[in-house]
Amino acid sequence: MKKIATMQDISCVGKCSLTVALPVISAMCIETAVIPTAVLSTHTMFSGFTFHDLTGEIVPIMDHWQKEGFAFDALYTGYLGSFEQLNIAASLFARFGAASLKIVDPCMADNGKLYAGFTKEFAQAMKGLCAKADIICPNMTEASFLLDIPYQTEYDEVYVRDVLRQLTDLGAKKAVLTGISLAKGKLGAYAYDSETDTFLSYFNDEEAEHFHGTGDIWASTLCGGLVNGKSFAEAIAIACDFVKECIHVTLQEENHNTYGVNFEQAIPYLIQRLNG
Ligand code: PXL
Numbered sequence: 001m002k003k004i005a006t007m008q009d010i011s012c013v014g015k016c017s018l019t020v021a022l023p024v025i026s027a028m029c030i031e032t033a034v035i036p037t038a039v040l041s042t043h044t045m046f047s048g049f050t051f052h053d054l055t056g057e058i059v060p061i062m063d064h065w066q067k068e069g070f071a072f073d074a075l076y077t078g079y080l081g082s083f084e085q086l087n088i089a090a091s092l093f094a095r096f097g098a099a100s101l102k103i104v105d106p107c108m109a110d111n112g113k114l115y116a117g118f119t120k121e122f123a124q125a126m127k128g129l130c131a132k133a134d135i136i137c138p139n140m141t142e143a144s145f146l147l148d149i150p151y152q153t154e155y156d157e158v159y160v161r162d163v164l165r166q167l168t169d170l171g172a173k174k175a176v177l178t179g180i181s182l183a184k185g186k187l188g189a190y191a192y193d194s195e196t197d198t199f200l201s202y203f204n205d206e207e208a209e210h211f212h213g214t215g216d217i218w219a220s221t222l223c224g225g226l227v228n229g230k231s232f233a234e235a236i237a238i239a240c241d242f243v244k245e246c247i248h249v250t251l252q253e254e255n256h257n258t259y260g261v262n263f264e265q266a267i268p269y270l271i272q273r274l275n276g
Pocket of ligand 1: 009017042043044115213214215
């Protein structure tokens with residue numbers, strides 16, 4: 001059985017990070033090992049969230065895993081809460097990553113703003129982890145903070161390609177920009193493979209609302225697709241289609257959640273899409 005280890009927080013309510021990565025990757029028939037970085041009562045979009053840091057646990061977890069000789073097909077990092085956790089994620093890659101695909105989702109910002117608790121200095125430090133990844137998948141806000149360039153809501157394809165080249169110049173082989181729109185009513189992902197110097201993109205009709213946590217669902221699905229042997233292009237397409245379906249089923253429910261999507265109800269679609 002294929003195996004992924006993912007390092008990110010547990011937001012007890014919020015449907016993001018580990019509480020989506022674990023079910024989504026598992027539904028894709030991949031064993032999912034977790035490194036919880038912190039426990040929060042909710043994700044940080046709620047006010048008054050609690051936060052219990054688990055940094056002290058991570059190295060002992062990795063030490064034990066190494067003693068047991070565990071190996072993983074992919075290592076996937078999401079929301080990381082401190083400079084120290086960035087360094088530990090780099091050491092996760094060094095210790096377990098020789099034969100694994102290394103995916104970094106530099107979760108830290110959206111809609112032009114850093115999430116609560118993050119700084120520009122953290123974004124610059126995140127560059128160091130991105131350099132060690134095979135694939136990074138920021139949104140445009142995160143890309144702007146990584147590259148220290150102004151965040152733009154209006155852009156064209158030339159700009160997107162330029163940003164992608166700058167992102168792979170940080171050191172990752174491939175970069176995917178998520179949440180990209182180049183035409184009104186269309187939303188998707190635009191990617192660049194620096195090893196083959198090729199671009200690819202995938203767009204869907206945009207759903208009527210945007211939700212929190214969809215970036216984590218997108219990245220988890222990308223990892224699951226790739227570890228299942230899908231091509232980069234196909235894994236991107238599956239991730240875009242699944243997120244669209246998650247939003248679609250959420251909007252079908254009257255008085256639906258606003259803090260996250262009904263991804264659970266879209267799991268049958270994901271399995272069908274993966275095997276279709
Ligand atoms: O979805 C990214 C994410 C993950 N974890 C926590 C968050 C967020 C986004 O706000 O707050 C704790």
